[in-house]
Amino acid sequence: MTLHLTNLGLIPADSAVPDAAGHFGAFGGRFVPEALVAALDELAAAYAAARTDPTFLAELDHLARTYTGRPTPITEVPRFAAAGDVPGRIVLKREDLNHTGSHKINNVLGQALLTVRMGKRRVIAETGAGQHGVATATAAALLGLDCVVYMGLEDTRRQALNVARMKLLGAEVIPVTSGSQTLKDAINEAMRDWVTNVADTHYLLGTVAGPHPFPQMVRDFHRVIGVEARAQLLEEFDRLPDAVAACVGGGSNAIGIFHAFLDDAEVALHGYEAGGDGVATGRHAATITGGSVGVLHGTRSFLLQDDEGQTIESHSISAGLDYPGVGPEHAYLAQVGRAHYHPITDAEAMDAFGLLSRTEGIIPAIETAHALAGALQLGRTLGPDALILVNCSGRGDKDVATAARWFGIELGEGV
Amino acid sequence: MSTLHEAFARARREGRAALIGYLPSGFPSQAEGIALATAMVEAGVDIVEVGLPYSDPLMDGPVIQAAVHQALTGGSSLANVLATVEAVAATGAPTLVMSYWNPIERVGVGSFAARLARAGGVGVITPDLPPDEADAWLEATTSAGLDRVFLVAPSSTDARIGAVAGATTGFVYAASTMGVTGARAAVGAGARELVARVRAVTDLPVAVGLGVSTGEQAAQVAGYADGVIVGSAFIQRILDAPDHAAALVAVRALAGELAAGVRAGSPAVTR
Known part of the structure; x- marks a missing residue:
């Protein structure tokens, strides 16, 4: 299969959002x-x-x-799904295989x-x-x-x-x-x-x-992720997925994989935010789940803020999701109900991180592990015929020290 | 309480530019901040900008960042800002609030404007709100009787300057240079041209800010602008002072130097 950005990657000029002023x-x-x-x-x-x-x-x-190295492949992860008590099938879009290690x-x-x-x-x-x-x-x-x-x-x-x-x-x-x-x-x-x-x-x-x-330009450059994955699923599985899962900090990998499926009403879109220690603790980065509407860094969206509009510091084990704002298109998709956003705690993410590593030989980025944990939660609620596409947005090489600490692996001590 | 219009008119009658001083509320503490702003006015500042401390001041350089951080750490709140405005306005100097947009939007544009007006504030400067996004704000400020000050920059096209001036009341804030707040060795060379471009489209007073820190620079800017805005230089004096008494002395000295500067600016502002 040959995929060309030139005819598939970017958004048609008549895209409904944003408007000319970026709303x-x-x-x-x-x-x-x-x-x-x-x-x-x-x-x-x-x-x-x-x-x-x-x-x-x-x-x-x-x-x-x-x-x-595009197009990146898709990889089914049956041992991961089985170990996670998911009866259906989970397929990863392998953005972790891109040069430099992420989308x-x-x-x-x-x-x-x-x-x-x-x-x-x-x-x-x-x-x-x-x-x-x-x-x-x-x-x-x-x-x-x-x-x-x-x-x-x-x-x-x-x-x-x-x-x-x-x-x-x-x-x-x-x-x-x-x-x-x-x-x-x-x-x-x-x-x-x-x-x-x-x-x-x-x-x-x-x-x-x-x-x-x-927000529009960065989305367009990442849109190739979903365009490729959609075509790959149709070719290899002869069907669209029931759901697409991605982690959301600012939200670039999620928008990139969601966008090609926006018009496929039967495909559910799920974004997984960094729940940190748990949204109820206040120590998290789950902006849509636990935030409110405001303006930060030049755009109006959901953000973590106090009653007087001061930004509240976010918390996450994942540096890439540790951000108190989120892209405005995600706020829009949440508001109109086209995509759904859920928090994943540090512990849930790290469980999925360990599980994918041990069952499939793929060490994901800790950011990505939030999407993987979300896919497991979602998959348990769906039947054996379900097909879930997860954006494997990055690889975990950069996270080895953090993960070693989390799992109690001592570095530099030999075996 | 005098209005911005009256303050600029008086300065013009005296053949000089108006001097505008900035201090964030709650810096170095609520009471000391009020005393320092009052001292500014007594020593010759015509108009005071009270900064609303905000967690993400992306237009500000290190000096104002440090002051704002100190104010926030000390428990700054909107109530404290309004109390500062009330106290400073009681000196008779027109008092504005300078605020990033989110704290205003969060409280509600109508509520914010009404509360500020009740506290005696005369207007608001919003450095990160372009007029394009300001429909609700235009309505709220008009309804509360507040002036609303938008900024122009050397990179602004003539069309943008027209749009900004059209939305502005009180005075147009001309950023002297491309950059963040903070003292500079020289005021941006483009400031004079920018002021001229603003004058071509509006009769509103034009005040120049960013990088003015000395009497000499104030005199230079007063030669072509209606107002001279100084912030970081005041804060630097306060940060450098060993105690509050010394800070008061330093602030008075700088305000006096700048007040002399805006009077030395030649030729007198003509319209």
Whole structure:
């Protein structure tokens, strides 16, 4: 089977949401300092031209096939399903097999090519788990761009391996010491850099949040995940799935796999948020489940906030989901009832992490483990004929130290 | 209480620019913050911006971030901000609130505007709310009788400047440079041109902020703008002061220097 981004990857121009100003129903939009409006307009115009430009699409397609390794396969995981007491079938979309280890590279290559088209020489990025930072550093190395990655100090400790990877790739990693020293503060710092250096710098935002056009553009670059998976399921299983499961922090991998199924009314869409210690404890990152509507980082969506609009710090074992906001299209899909969002605790995620590793020989990212845990919960409620598609959004190499601590495996002690 | 309009008109009559000082509420403490803002006014600040401390101040540089962090750690609340506004407005200086958008939206635009007006506030500066997203806010501020101040930047197109000026009342806030708040060695060279572009589309006063920290810079900006906005420089003096008494002295000294600066700005502002 041959899949081509050029004819399958991007959204048709008549997509109903967002509107021209980036609104997904009551969500989205653009809440930014005036100084950034010109840059966002420039970006929106550049993207609008690129998404229908055969030259741009051919370049992106070429990189996706020869550099990223697309299309990624789908893999059925019967031992995982059986061990998890799921009577039906579970199939993984293997974004973990992409170059750099997660779905993040899809968006990064698209935006990096746009950066070159806009004549800018420098990219900046935020990162939580480090996957987006690594992907951005990779694309910058590939295209000869200067690269600065902002990462919360707390996250540089949790994800030391990815810090080293970014440095090996030639990027400068700046630890962010303000606020909670995690992803949210890294975004603040990246925005401050961007407003100061916007003339020669593109902010390569890593998720489907932020001001318009980021939620739309990042979604479009990840849409290939669902487009491929849908075609692969039809070819190998001769049917659509009953449900699609994905983890949701900012929500880029989830939007990427959901989008191709939006018009398939019989396919349920489930997003799994980071429940941390449990939503009832207040120590979580389950924004849609436990948050309220507000504006953060340039967009209106659900967020974790107090009664006076101060952002509440999120908590999750997964650095990549440890974010108090969520992309506005997810807020929209939740509000209109097309997708459903549920919390998965740290413990539930780590159980699924261990189970997939032992039963299938696939060590997932801890972020991804939230989707896997959700798929097990969902699968137990469905019959033996059920088919669940899970976005295996990333691999767990970066999480080995965290997982070893969790499971009591001592590092550096021999056997 | 005088209005923004009156404050700018008085400055114009005196052939000078107005001096606008910023301090976040609750910094370094609620009572000390009020005393410092009062000292600013006594030493020559015409208009006060009371900052509403917010957890994610992405337009602010390290100095204001540090002050806001201290205010939040000290238990800043909307009630405290309104109490600060009430106390500062009692000095007779028109007092605005500078707030990021989410705390306003969260409380409710109508409720926020009404409570601020009751506290004696005359307006609100919203640095991350473009007029494009401000329909409900225009209605709420009009209904409460508050001025609403939007920003323009050197990167703004003429069309954007027109839209911003059209939505603004009170004065137009011109960001002197592309960047975040904080003192700079020189005020952005594009500020003068930006002010001229704003003047081409509106009769509203234009005040310049970002990077003004000395009397000399204030004089320079006063040569072409109706108002000079200073924030980080005040906060830096307070952070550097060993105690509250020293902070009061330092704030008075800077306000005096800047007040002399806006009077030295030549030629006098002409319309």
